[in-house]
Amino acid sequence: MNSELNQLIDDCEKYISQNGIDENIIETYYNVCQLAKNEGEIDTMLKCTARTKELIEKACMRDIGLSMWEIEKFVFNNKSSFDSLDKYYDVLLLEAQSKIVDSAFMYLEKKREPKERFYMPRRKQFLRMGLIEALQGMIDDKYDILCVSLIPGAGKTTIEKMFNALVAGWFPNDFCLFYSHSGDITRMYYDGVYDIVTNADEYAWNEIFPNLTVTSTNAKLEQFNIGKYKPFPSVQCTSVGSKNAGKVRASKFLLVDDMIGGIEEALNPMVLDKLWDKYAVDARQRKIQDTDGHNCKEIHIATRWSVHDVIGRIQNMYAGNKRVKTIAVPDVDPVTGESNFDYEYSGFTKEFFADQQLLMDEISYRCLYKQEPIEREGLLFPDDKIRRYLNLPHGEPEIITAQCDTKGKGTDYFVLPVLQKYGEDYYCIDCVCDNTADYEEQYRNAAGVLVNNKVQECEFERNAGGDRVAMEVNKRVESVGWICNITDTPTETNKEARIFQCSNWILQHIIFKDSSLYKPNEPYGVMMSLLKQYSVSGKKQLDDVPDVFSNFALRMTQGNRTAKVEAAINPFRRY
Numbered sequence: 001m002n003s004e005l006n007q008l009i010d011d012c013e014k015y016i017s018q019n020g021i022d023e024n025i026i027e028t029y030y031n032v033c034q035l036a037k038n039e040g041e042i043d044t045m046l047k048c049t050a051r052t053k054e055l056i057e058k059a060c061m062r063d064i065g066l067s068m069w070e071i072e073k074f075v076f077n078n079k080s081s082f083d084s085l086d087k088y089y090d091v092l093l094l095e096a097q098s099k100i101v102d103s104a105f106m107y108l109e110k111k112r113e114p115k116e117r118f119y120m121p122r123r124k125q126f127l128r129m130g131l132i133e134a135l136q137g138m139i140d141d142k143y144d145i146l147c148v149s150l151i152p153g154a155g156k157t158t159i160e161k162m163f164n165a166l167v168a169g170w171f172p173n174d175f176c177l178f179y180s181h182s183g184d185i186t187r188m189y190y191d192g193v194y195d196i197v198t199n200a201d202e203y204a205w206n207e208i209f210p211n212l213t214v215t216s217t218n219a220k221l222e223q224f225n226i227g228k229y230k231p232f233p234s235v236q237c238t239s240v241g242s243k244n245a246g247k248v249r250a251s252k253f254l255l256v257d258d259m260i261g262g263i264e265e266a267l268n269p270m271v272l273d274k275l276w277d278k279y280a281v282d283a284r285q286r287k288i289q290d291t292d293g294h295n296c297k298e299i300h301i302a303t304r305w306s307v308h309d310v311i312g313r314i315q316n317m318y319a320g321n322k323r324v325k326t327i328a329v330p331d332v333d334p335v336t337g338e339s340n341f342d343y344e345y346s347g348f349t350k351e352f353f354a355d356q357q358l359l360m361d362e363i364s365y366r367c368l369y370k371q372e373p374i375e376r377e378g379l380l381f382p383d384d385k386i387r388r389y390l391n392l393p394h395g396e397p398e399i400i401t402a403q404c405d406t407k408g409k410g411t412d413y414f415v416l417p418v419l420q421k422y423g424e425d426y427y428c429i430d431c432v433c434d435n436t437a438d439y440e441e442q443y444r445n446a447a448g449v450l451v452n453n454k455v456q457e458c459e460f461e462r463n464a465g466g467d468r469v470a471m472e473v474n475k476r477v478e479s480v481g482w483i484c485n486i487t488d489t490p491t492e493t494n495k496e497a498r499i500f501q502c503s504n505w506i507l508q509h510i511i512f513k514d515s516s517l518y519k520p521n522e523p524y525g526v527m528m529s530l531l532k533q534y535s536v537s538g539k540k541q542l543d544d545v546p547d548v549f550s551n552f553a554l555r556m557t558q559g560n561r562t563a564k565v566e567a568a569i570n571p572f573r574r575y
Contacts, residue, residue: 266305
């Protein structure tokens with residue numbers, strides 16, 4: 001910092017200490033910002049702009065008790081003006097032109113009605129989750145790769161559009177490439193970025209970059225150029241499998257958005273391998289150095305369907321690398337239980353997430369809303385190995401039986417499947433599967449499913465108070481005139497080893513309903529989801545469903561709990 005600037009800042013601070021904050025000192029500090037910019041002292045300018053914003057905000061809160069955002073909403077609603085707000089935006093403009101992401105996002109939408117804006121109603125949440133810091137880190141060369149996974153509708157692609165539009169202005173001699181699995185998505189993305197850059201009635205892009213304009217467009221190829229001619233357009237979009245090799249390149253940012261189209265692709269290892277090849281061999285090979293000789297950076301935004309998706313493999317590849325940043329934010333805060341996405345407008349409450357969870361199968365919800373991708377490695381009950389039925393065999397079953405794993409603490413499930421025996425097979429016809437903590441509801445649900453299905457025998461796991469639950473359920477069964485032989489038995493073997501031991505028998509002898517016969521949010525759907533996602537990964541997971549079927553397998557093979565089943569290697573053994 002030169003001595004003149006340093007002296008001016010010291011004089012400003014002395015004035016504030018003696019006289020407090022007033023319009024004169026705010027104007028003086030702003031002039032210092034301008035002087036620092038003109039002299040090329042950008043770091044000093046940014047320190048001064050930060051201080052100027054602080055002074056404006058403090059003065060407004062002192063004088064009228066409102067934040068700048070509250071003032072802005074008042075001004076728009078009353079079609080008025082406010083000098084301090086105008087000055088605040090003057091400062092934001094200086095920062096936006098100096099590649100400050102947060103300020104640029106705010107300034108970009110200054111013309112829009114507050115309720116129609118994207119950024120400001122979400123700013124608090126984006127700052128808290130570290131998204132803005134991460135994007136700034138990409139601009140400041142702190143990170144090389146950024147991976148972002150948020151809930152559907154959180155705005156991750158929209159914020160990427162705004163970021164791309166700004167990058168095109170900040171680095172007019174370079175070019176970015178947007179890459180996705182679908183041509184529909186690339187078209188929507190192209191239209192969105194183009195609108196930000198060209199729609200002066202809605203956006204203030206031309207105020208941030210007054211000397212730049214769109215010089216060429218090709219809507220068919222989803223490309224447009226800003227500023228002077230360069231080998232490749234400023235903004236380019238392409239999809240997986242397109243024949244654009246050699247036609248597109250990325251020098252500043254490669255933006256990869258949702259390579260996986262849905263759960264069907266995520267469940268197919270061959271598809272995942274092909275998508276990785278598309279990224280590694282196609283998309284990534286389109287990177288070249290920027291005009292300053294720096295390597296092209298990458299931003300990945302996606303729903304985490306699988307641990308073996310592109311983001312998952314990147315994380316494994318660069319484990320421990322501080323220049324690779326990952327942001328993954330679940331639906332609710334695991335400590336407070338409050339929504340992480342309760343935006344001011346168009347937000348998501350914790351009640352919304354609770355409703356969504358009721359409508360969806362467990363695996364999809366965890367992928368979409370918990371940022372917990374599917375662990376395909378070591379799945380014991382993959383969907384393609386599970387036996388299914390559309391109709392029950394003709395005739396009466398040999399026996400109608402049931403097994404119960406009672407609920408422990410926390411997220412444990414109360415699980416009670418009902419099965420009909422035909423020959424060597426057991427058809428699972430109904431179940432209780434929920435995690436309610438209401439004991440009376442547990443007893444009522446269990447008794448209901450036993451009576452309604454005319455169950456002849458049911459074994460309860462004695463551990464964790466199961467004997468008490470069995471007694472209470474039996475009372476309710478007898479009260480309606482049904483007789484069911486209800487017993488309780490302790491389990492002593494290692495749970496994980498027991499599940500693994502019995503998995504093959506379960507796959508061979510238990511037949512489940514076809515997926516068309518139940519809904520994902522129904523108890524049967526929840527049960528199937530929990531069964532299919534269980535793996536021998538060693539990670540803590542919900543194991544109540546595979547556990548109840550393993551106990552059933554042991555009871556059916558031999559009455560005591562020393563059933564002889566097929567030999568298998570125990571993955572939990574410590575060597």
